[in-house]
Amino acid sequence: MTATAADSRTAQRWDPGRYDRNARFVADLGEPVVDLLAPRPGERILDLGCGHGVLTRKLADLGCRVTAVDASAEQVAAARDLGLDARVMDGQALDFEAAFDAVFSNAALHWMSADPDAVIAGVARALRPGGRFVGEMGGAGNVARISAALVDAFDRRGLDGRDAFPWFFPAAEDYARRLGRAGFAVRSMELIPRPTTLPGDIAGWLETFAESWLLRLPEAGRSAFVDEVRTALEPHLRGDDGIWRADYVRLRFAADLPA
Ligand code: BEZ
Numbered sequence: 001m002t003a004t005a006a007d008s009r010t011a012q013r014w015d016p017g018r019y020d021r022n023a024r025f026v027a028d029l030g031e032p033v034v035d036l037l038a039p040r041p042g043e044r045i046l047d048l049g050c051g052h053g054v055l056t057r058k059l060a061d062l063g064c065r066v067t068a069v070d071a072s073a074e075q076v077a078a079a080r081d082l083g084l085d086a087r088v089m090d091g092q093a094l095d096f097e098a099a100f101d102a103v104f105s106n107a108a109l110h111w112m113s114a115d116p117d118a119v120i121a122g123v124a125r126a127l128r129p130g131g132r133f134v135g136e137m138g139g140a141g142n143v144a145r146i147s148a149a150l151v152d153a154f155d156r157r158g159l160d161g162r163d164a165f166p167w168f169f170p171a172a173e174d175y176a177r178r179l180g181r182a183g184f185a186v187r188s189m190e191l192i193p194r195p196t197t198l199p200g201d202i203a204g205w206l207e208t209f210a211e212s213w214l215l216r217l218p219e220a221g222r223s224a225f226v227d228e229v230r231t232a233l234e235p236h237l238r239g240d241d242g243i244w245r246a247d248y249v250r251l252r253f254a255a256d257l258p259a
Contacts, residue, residue, distance in 0.1 A: 009114075009163075009164065009166040009212060010113060010167075012211035012215060014051075014072035016052045018207070019051065019208060020052065022199060022200065022205060023051075023208055024199065025196065025199060026051070026107045027051070027054035027055045030055045030107070032136075033134065034055070034058065036134050037134040037254075039062050039102070040063075040064075041063030041064065042063060042064070043065065043101040044067075045059055045065070045067070045100060045101065045102050046068075046069065046096065046100045046102075047068040047105070048105040048123065049070055049105055050076075050086060051075050051079070051107075053068055053075070053078060053079025053080075053082045053086060056084050056086070057083075060084060066084065066085065067100070068084050068086040068087070069087050069088070069094070070108075071090050071091065071111075073088050076088045091108070091109075092114060092118040094123065094126050096125065096126035097126070099126055100126050100128065101127075101128060101131055102127070102133070102134060103131070103132075104134055105134075105135035106136050107137065108137070109137035111168075113168035116170070116178060117181070120179060120181075120184075121182055123182075124182045124257060128257075130258070130259035131256070132254060132255065133255045133257075134253070136252040137168075137170075138248065138250070138251065139169055139171065139172065139175075139250060139251025140170060140191065141249045142169040142247075143167075143246060143247055145236050145237060146237075146246065146247065147165065147167075150164075150213050150229060151165070153225055153228050153229050153232070154213070157217075164212070164213055166213075169249075169251075172189045172191050172253075179255045184255035185255060185256050186253065186254075187255060189252075189253045190250075190251070191251055192249065192250040194248045194249065195246070197243055197244075198243075198244040198246055202229075203230055205246060207226065213225075214226070
């Protein structure tokens with residue numbers, strides 16, 4: 001679930017073990033997108049931004065012929081260990097022609113922030129006529145509190161927090177317009193606030209998902225940065241029960257190419 005390594009704003013390391021500890025919920029909560037995809041046995045499906053492949057494996061187990069791509073070689077290696085056809089590929093430069101019945105994407109498109117229209121154009125090329133694009137990503141307002149705390153902590157260091165912002169969280173109208181421009185008919189488009197229980201401390205989330213911010217700081221200052229962001233977020237995202245909940249907002253959609 002990675003953007004191109006060439007884009008320094010999104011550059012981060014994807015350690016499958018760390019990802020599994022701190023981000024297993026990403027695949028667990030992906031079931032509604034699979035339901036929206038309604039995969040049929042034998043269908044050719046591209047999983048765009050497959051991460052370590054746990055959800056891709058489910059599609060394969062449903063009898064689909066799945067190809068998975070991700071920009072992270074480490075994640076692709078983990079997906080291959082699950083027996084999947086997984087390839088390292090930048091989602092902004094997809095290299096398929098009319099090869100799939102459906103393109104599926106869960107929690108990955110927001111990382112392909114440098115050129116979202118190139119992603120959509122590549123998906124349209126990859127699909128056969130009548131093919132469908134079904135996905136879920138962070139939408140407008142996603143991780144707003146976390147983002148604000150990161151930007152503030154950057155600004156306090158004299159760095160440009162806005163410039164460091166690595167993600168693409170579009171409004172429903174914005175993404176629908178982009179899909180329409182690429183020839184898709186939007187079947188459904190929903191913005192869904194989904195406060196998300198984290199498996200542990202927000203520090204684990206920051207180290208896993210906000211590493212591109214940390215990598216811009218001198219190594220010696222990173223743990224103080226995480227502590228500072230954690231302190232700012234605690235009153236908002238940590239419940240009286242001690243559990244951290246991230247302020248996720250999902251944009252879930254289905255769109256079809258003409259037959
Ligand atoms: C998300 O899935 O919403 C997300 C993941 C990583 C960073 C920011 C948001």
